[in-house]
Amino acid sequence: MGARLTEANAEHGDACSHKNQQHTSCSDCRLHSICLPIALEASDIARLDQIIERSSSLERGQMACEEDQPFTSLYALRTGSLKAYRLTADGKEQITGFYLPGELFGVDGIAQNRHLTSVMALETSSICEIPFTRLEELSALIPDLQRHVFKIMSQEIAQDQQLITLLSKNSAEQRVAALLLNLSRRSARLKLSSTALRLPMSRTDIGNYLGLTVETVSRIFSRFQKAGMLEVEKREIHICNSDILAELAG
Amino acid sequence: MGARLTEANAEHGDACSHKNQQHTSCSDCRLHSICLPIALEASDIARLDQIIERSSSLERGQMACEEDQPFTSLYALRTGSLKAYRLTADGKEQITGFYLPGELFGVDGIAQNRHLTSVMALETSSICEIPFTRLEELSALIPDLQRHVFKIMSQEIAQDQQLITLLSKNSAEQRVAALLLNLSRRSARLKLSSTALRLPMSRTDIGNYLGLTVETVSRIFSRFQKAGMLEVEKREIHICNSDILAELAG
DNA sequence: CGTGCGCTTGATAATGGTCAAGACGCGTGG
DNA sequence: CCACGCGTCTTGACCATTATCAAGCGCACG
Numbered sequence A, B: 001m002g003a004r005l006t007e008a009n010a011e012h013g014d015a016c017s018h019k020n021q022q023h024t025s026c027s028d029c030r031l032h033s034i035c036l037p038i039a040l041e042a043s044d045i046a047r048l049d050q051i052i053e054r055s056s057s058l059e060r061g062q063m064a065c066e067e068d069q070p071f072t073s074l075y076a077l078r079t080g081s082l083k084a085y086r087l088t089a090d091g092k093e094q095i096t097g098f099y100l101p102g103e104l105f106g107v108d109g110i111a112q113n114r115h116l117t118s119v120m121a122l123e124t125s126s127i128c129e130i131p132f133t134r135l136e137e138l139s140a141l142i143p144d145l146q147r148h149v150f151k152i153m154s155q156e157i158a159q160d161q162q163l164i165t166l167l168s169k170n171s172a173e174q175r176v177a178a179l180l181l182n183l184s185r186r187s188a189r190l191k192l193s194s195t196a197l198r199l200p201m202s203r204t205d206i207g208n209y210l211g212l213t214v215e216t217v218s219r220i221f222s223r224f225q226k227a228g229m230l231e232v233e234k235r236e237i238h239i240c241n242s243d244i245l246a247e248l249a250g
Numbered sequence C: 001c002g003t004g005c006g007c008t009t010g011a012t013a014a015t016g017g018t019c020a021a022g023a024c025g026c027g028t029g030g
Numbered sequence D: 001c002c003a004c005g006c007g008t009c010t011t012g013a014c015c016a017t018t019a020t021c022a023a024g025c026g027c028a029c030g
Helices: A044-052 A132-139 A144-170 A173-187 A203-212 A214-226 A242-249 B017-021 B042-051 B132-141 B145-168 B173-190 B201-210 B214-226 B242-248
Strands: A054-058 A062-066 A074-078 A082-087 A093-099 A117-120 A125-131 A194-198 A230-233 A236-238 B054-058 B062-064 B074-079 B082-087 B092-097 B117-123 B123-129 B196-198 B230-233 B237-238
Touching: A044 A132, A054 A194, A074 A132, A082 A203, A093 A144, A093 A203, A125 A132, A132 A144, A132 A203, A144 A173, A144 B092, A144 B145, A144 B201, A173 A194, A173 A203, A173 A214, A173 A236, A173 A242, A203 A214, A214 A230, A214 B082, A230 B117, B017 B062, B074 B132, B082 B201, B092 B145, B123 B132, B123 B237, B132 B145, B173 B196, B173 B201, B173 B237, B173 B242, B201 B214, B214 B230
Parallel strands: none
Antiparallel strands: A054 A125, A062 A117, A074 A125, A082 A093, A082 A117, A194 A236, A230 A236, B054 B123, B062 B117, B074 B123, B082 B092, B082 B117, B196 B237, B230 B237
């Protein structure tokens, strides 16, 4: 679970220069306010636009970046959804977060110059790539930008620590309730419904993330539905009673 | 679980100037190599010495810093031990890490300008305080230092994510084994025994950190002892067979 | 010399995992 | 167009792990 930065450029930024003309600028982007909550002047946004080298499209299962690979860029998710994960010593996958449009990822690589996590597309997705060295140069000119990158890094820490608490102190039901509420809030931020969600991830992924088995996740969805808190139809979720859900999550 | 930076100055850095004379310099410090693994010239160390304003002593239960308080400094632990924790929404404590001498803490506050965690002394401890604004100034002169602070931040992320994996995928026995091995390694780094440990934290703290109850932690210690892997005498632990322990931890 | 806290141990209960089976949906290839 | 197979999801029966409750011990501290 990362945060926000920007969006830009052509669907597939390749060598063809006039193809690159048909780009969306950050200032036009629907996700502008999520991605860049800091107050940037129009001229600053234009400068940011210029450093965003390319934006690419990923099919379900394709990687945005991989654990241990050299860190070169930050990324912003424009459309679709992603999961971030690490491999454990014995080769199992541990999902550490999901990303929705407008959220920024890749900050974990800043310090070591290598990515700590792999990030995979859960569905067809498009991302904007922000070369870090050029972002650093720009940060020197726009102090708010530097500060913003720092903020995103510590949000990563804060979110990880919240997940630690969730895993350490909460029951299976509480974990699922907390995840649903979290997704609901992030959906609302995208000006989408906070009550009607389309889960981009499988039950297995949810279980992996929350430290539960698929079966348990499935049973809890059923239980919540019987209790009238949710309507579940495959990956379409309708939250009928977010108050009870919130109370449960604590 | 933080990392390293520095150590310095007098036992109680107060206003009395000639009391401040009797300081230990970073270059004299026994923890030098742990705290400052980067290769700094002698002159650089001297400059670092100068910005370390004071070093204070904490009694068991006293706070080094508190959640939501303004962030002003990074800290290095010189002697003793600490626990870092956050309070959950319903007032429970979630321990997110323990610190041993030579380790640096407080980085979580960099981005938001507020500390994300509280840090409490588990026993009488002494810490060095490094005012962040002055560290930033110095970083401009010593690029390695800047890089080092970044590195420590991402180590925080990496450690949190390892804890997430531990909590999400491992049994109670595996969690305890992993913690013991971790402490053993950190003890060895201090040129102390890697097999004879004095646990600075209570069983309750261990349970809190690992998402287990006190009873479970206690039973596992007993079980490990019966299996010949450990000798447990109150908080003194002797690791008899670290290979089996490591195999168990996975 | 008590009182309280930290630790251990036992008995019991509950939560969640494992194993197994089947339904449903989707894409592939005959 | 249908059949097949695979992956995802659900549900049930059973079991294991860990939590809860309760009691007792020993040490530190007032």
